[in-house]
Amino acid sequence: MILDPHIHSIYSGDAKGTPRQIIKRAILVGLDAIAITDHDTMQGSKVAKKEVKDFKSIIIVPGMEISTSKGHILALGVQEEIKKGVTPQEAVDRIHEQGAIAIxxxxxxxxxxxxxxNIQDLKVDAIETLNSRYILGYSNWKAKKFAKKRNLPMIGASDAHFVTAIGSCYTQVDSEPNPDDILSAIKKGKTKPHGSRTPLHLILKEVINKKIKKC
Ligand SMILES: [Zn+2]
Ligand SMILES: [Zn+2]
Incomplete structure (x- = not known):
């Protein structure tokens, strides 16, 4: 399965693209599954789940990106929203209580x-080692080294804030085509990150775009 597990929609407040536009683009670029992970809301994910009925050829993994007190955590497979501002440990506990995974x-x-x-002693299920916005930087390299050392599953994601960036990085998951199996395969480390950098003009566009409030 080709999965882009980290995409932002209009519900993030700092991104363009409705869930419907995101679904269309994801199908166009050949993704099998996506997660819309808006900042501190599951709205985009929920709308996508309804909209996808018109398409059928793509899997929506429910998700959100939580702003914890010490940094961001992606929650995949969650059914209920987790409030912003909780501690990282609380966020991970809430995620696991729901049978979901923390990245x-x-x-x-x-x-x-x-x-x-800020912290490194948190038990998470996977980490992003390939984020399309930081391909050239030191941070992806450091994340990869860290994942190998801790034996953590590695994830590639676009972190797209514009539809044209969707799928620029993605995760190849060795799983059956359904959300539950995708999540358990990620936990087992049956993942391979792939991809390339978000085109620079899109990053610049985003920086220039004054609407950007969060990240
Ligand atoms: Zn983030
Ligand atoms: Zn993000």
Whole structure:
């Protein structure tokens, strides 16, 4: 399964693209599964689940990106929203209570609230080692080294804030085509990150875009 597990929609407040536009683009670029992971809301994920009925050829893994007190955590497979501002440990506990998985996105990117800049002794299920926004930087390299040392499953994701960036990085998951199996395969480390950098003009567009409030 080709999965992009970290995409932002209009419900993030700092991203373009409705869930419907995201689904269409994801199908166009050949993804099998996506997670819409908006900042502190499951709205985008929920809307996508309804919209996808018109398409059928793609799997929606429910998700959100939680702003914990020490940095961001991706929750995949959650059914209920987790409030922003909780401690990282609380967030992980809430995620696991729901049978969902916790992934640390951009773990070492300081200015994007990378969690592992602040703490590292948190038991998570996987970490992003390939985030399309930091391909050239030191942070992806550091994340990969960390994942290998801790034997953590590695995830590739676009962290797209524009539909054209969707799938620029992705995770190949050795699983059956359903959300539960995708999540358990990630936990087992049956993942391979792939991809390339978000085109620079899109990153610049985003920086220039004054609507950007969060990351
Ligand atoms: Zn983030
Ligand atoms: Zn994000």
């Amino acid at each position: 640390v996105p951009h773990p070492f990117v300081r200015y994007r609230k990378g969690l592992f800049v």
